[in-house]
């Protein structure tokens with residue numbers, strides 16, 4: 001299992017960093033089926049495509065050790081210096 005993994009959605013990306021996960025499972029309660037714990041007791045993606053955006057964001061924000069994070073594409077574009085005009 002990779003130490004980190006990410007999934008892209010319409011306008012944001014959710015990333016798992018398994019090296020930080022301590023397996024308390026807060027994200028599983030908040031994530032609407034998006035996440036599960038594997039046999040090692042560490043977070044993995046389960047059905048993130050079935051969870052709504054708010055649940056994914058809540059799950060990321062509920063993680064006490066920042067093992068889950070999300071980035072909106074707009075922010076990613078801003079930091080890379082690209083912008084749209086018009």
Ligand code: SF4
Nearest residue numbers: 021022024025027063
């Ligand atoms: S909330 Fe964070 S530390 Fe807890 S299981 Fe989920 S990813 Fe791991």
